Amino acid sequence: MYTFSATAENAKPVSPAQPVVIEPEVIVTEHKARINDQKISYQAIAGETILEDSKGLPLASIYSISYLRDDVKDISQRPVTFVFNGGPGSASLWLHMGLFGPKRVVVPGDATDDGAARYTMVENEYSMLDESDLVFIDPVGTGFSRALGENKGEDFWGVTEDAKSIAEFVRRWLIEHGRWNSPKYLAGESYGTTRAAALVDELQGGWTDISINGVMLISSILDFSHARYQPGNNQPYIGFLPTMAATAFYHDKVSAADKAMGLEAFIEASRQFAIKDYALALLQGNRLDTNTYNATRQQLARFTGLTENYLDRVNLRVSASRYSKQLLRGEDLTVGRLDSRYTGIDYDSGGERTDADPSAYGIDGAYTAAIHDYVYKDLGVKMTRPFNVLSYEVNSGWNWNVSGKKMHFVNVAPMLGRAQRENKDLRILVANGYFDFATPFFATENTFADNGIDNDRVSMHYYAAGHMMYVEPDSLAQLAKDIRQFYHPKAK
Structure with a gap:
């Protein structure tokens, strides 16, 4: 679908007949943590993945942070979970620094304002790193990710365009890390749940099938007719x-x-x-x-x-x-x-x-400070370009057309129904906050009551908190327990 030429500020000098070569910035560090009462040593890989077109020309730099547990004897048995937030236009810092990652920022659990620095960062006992390797993805235009050369951000900003670029990132990551046969999970929040459904369709929809074991939808919105007045x-x-x-x-x-x-x-x-x-x-x-x-x-x-x-x-x-x-x-x-x-x-x-x-x-100051402090201090990232927490440019420029069809209300829920019909092992976890006015839980229930979804393979969970239910301590603990159970479908 991409037919662009490209140049880049850090490209190596090459002859006109050769494709432009970009050296991605990648930082690897070693860490230890106590998670779910386990001592865990792990490797953190923070860096760029360069997406290329069919001619080898660079299209975009996708920035990600991967956490790989060290003491795994058989990585083919080790799950890997790809995590992203929503917006559209948001980086993955919320799920990273609030729920899944090895470090967590603490905000008031009683729904009061987070105020100003200094904020509290703690080792995250609720991280899923004991269960799964983790890959936090920032789509183009968010975090440090960007289009390259003559390509534009708009080329990646859309329901379909976004799913294609993230699917290519996933494919590349699996090859580079030798994880093609590992169990694979997706975890998205808010529009990230829309992305997850479209991404499953993109990954499983062709002969180069990357089948998914489980999808975690945190504060879900799949059918936008439930949210458009x-x-x-x-x-x-x-x-x-x-x-x-x-x-x-x-x-x-x-x-x-x-x-x-x-x-x-x-x-x-x-x-x-x-x-x-x-x-x-x-x-x-x-x-x-x-x-x-x-x-x-x-x-x-x-x-x-x-x-x-x-x-x-x-x-x-x-x-x-x-x-x-x-x-x-x-x-x-x-x-x-x-x-x-x-x-x-x-x-x-x-x-x-x-x-x-x-x-x-009430929370953005803490999360913004936390991700910046963490990537520069703990991970040793040297990147100096701005980190986009939530880009209004991406959000306002989003292409809501699906498969060339001009639909006022996007509905990607049937994609999950189809994915289940074509993959008997695909399960879905849905996490809902009772006090969420962005993606209301009853609208989600109404969506899952239709659209060809097999609800025998769906687990619905509810929390007395909001869209980011993990900012409330009791909800965080319960959500972590529910997700951990999701990795073990046969456990009682």
Whole structure:
């Protein structure tokens, strides 16, 4: 698909008839850690992989950090897990420094702001390095990764383009490290779950088949019709409602009787209302009779914590962005999008939208400082070009067309269904945060209820936290336990 020429600042001088040669920067260091009550020695490889076209010309530099355990007698039995975040436009630092990697940054678990440096870095007892070798991938335009020569970042920014470039990286990594016959896992968060589905399709979709043992979807979004508010699409109102119920419960905006039910029972009641009475009411539109409308409005107020007067004004349809501003308006507070346990203060309490996401600025300082401090100090990286934590340029330039089809709502879930039909061993783990307004858990449940997915090979897990549930200590411990179990499907 690529037909570009390229040059690079660190290219070796060659004759015009020869392809440009780029020497990738690679740093290898040795480390020891105690993980899951095991003493582990491992090698860290931080560096570039140069993707090339069919003529051997460089296309892009994909930066990755790999962790390889030293004391493995038979590496063909040792799993390898490829890890990435989402955005699109995010580097892999969140899963790296929050969950999977050997070092972890600690942020307040009670949904308060992380403040300013100095931040606390600890040895990560919850790392998966005892179970699997780990490869953290930064797609083009994120981290240190970039297009090379005359190629442009936009050539790699898209559902299909991204999957192809990451698939090529995976293929190269397996060859270079002699791991073609090792068990292979993918772990993605947020848009990284979209990437994971598209990547499985790319890896398994041809005769050069790289079959995947397991896919871990952390805060999943596969069918974007569940997250795109527009007139005539009622899916988001249904899918987001149980998250609103969880949020209202957390912030004490429900009745004493409902509070006494407990969080999970209240959420389950909201699920039943959302998929039955509420969904039917939205489908009927202006055909809804007055009595049913009033009963629906009353129940909607119960589960959202909003007034019936407000629900009248929005025609029984509350978007997540409006809800984040409205729920605590009387207290001059907003609630977070990534994690609605967080609260923030806007410049104008009377506005329609929040100024910013308090659950984003509540953690980004710590994670940004942690990844920079870690790669330069612990791994000895010498790279001086900027590290892109989350690129708005990549996000705004993303090509959402799939296979040449112009789809307003991308849905990659059928790709997982197909992958399961063509690979009897492919299993899926799904991790959901109850307080996640970016990728709501009920929308994920609705996606997995359809799309040809074999749910006998899907394990759903829930945590009383948000999009990045691992920032909350109890959720981190449980998530690590659930993932560790996922590597052992036959263990009880």
